Amino acid sequence: MxxxxxxxxxxxxxxxxxxxxxxxxxxxxxxxxxxxTPRGELSSFTYYSVSGPKNFIPEKGKYKIIILFSINCPYCMQYLARLNRMQEKLPDVQYGLFTTDKTFFTSSIYESCILLRQDSRFAIGILDVSTAYTCFGDPPLPVTFIYDGEHIYVHSLRGDRDVRELLKWIPANHKQHERKGVGNE
Missing domain, CATH: 1.20.5 (Single alpha-helices involved in coiled-coils or other helix-helix interfaces)
Incomplete structure (x- = not known):
């Protein structure tokens, strides 16, 4: 050599x-x-809601969809608007909508997501930057993380997405998914 x-x-x-x-x-x-790449398993974490600190506790047996976004990102706002419009058609899973922007609760974006705010399936709040980094890495925004019923990471969707793309990752035998007929081709 x-x-x-x-x-x-x-x-x-x-x-x-x-x-x-x-x-x-x-x-x-x-x-x-x-x-x-986020950690392989989702664990509970603390976030700030309108009423103060709360814990996001993953429910056993339910898929989890965690969406990280920025209020300065036009793609994020389009994505949140579509989620808000299609809220009633979304499958019965546990949702989390989180940002690291401290002005989120005073923004018009938060005010316009009325249906999402009223839906008990959605945890909406502000993540501490260190919590976001620890739990989800440092992804480009917007990003959607999908976890299965055992809290194991399944897939992530990056960038502006159609809500139907989310549904491809939820099992077809999911009761709410079948009942509402969303995403069944």
């Missing part, structure tokens, strides 16, 4: 630097992938 490297113009220090750069690049890729 030494003669092949020397014939192609590489010196020993050059080869060492090349290998070092390659190892750092591979490590960086693994680190980025690890950051953008």
């Amino acid at each position: 030494k003669s092949i490297c020397y014939k192609s113009g590489f010196t020993l220090p050059g080869i060492v630097w090349l290998l070092l750069i390659l190892m750092v690049s591979v490590s960086l890729v693994f680190w980025i992938v690890k950051i953008e």
Whole structure:
């Protein structure tokens, strides 16, 4: 190998630097992938609602859909508006709508999501930045995380999504999903 490297113009220090750069690049890729992927299992966490701190406690046996958004993101606002419009057609799962923006409760976006605010399936609030990072990594917004009935991570949908895309990830035998006929082609 030494003669092949020397014939192609590489010196020993050059080869060492090349290998070092390659190892750092591979490590960086693994680190980025690890950051953008949430932990494998959803556990309870604290968030702030209009009435103060509350705990999001995942219900056993129910799918969970957690949506992280920013009030400065036009895609997020379109997504929330669609969720609000289709609220009655959504399957009976546990929902969480969270942002890290401290002005969320005084925004017109919060005021316009009347149906979502009145629906007991939805936990809506502000996450502390460290909680968002610990539980969900550092994803680009908006992002939707889907967890199964055992709180295990199933899939994530990034960016602006149609609500029907959510329904593809909920099992077809889910009672509420079947009864309302949403997403059944």
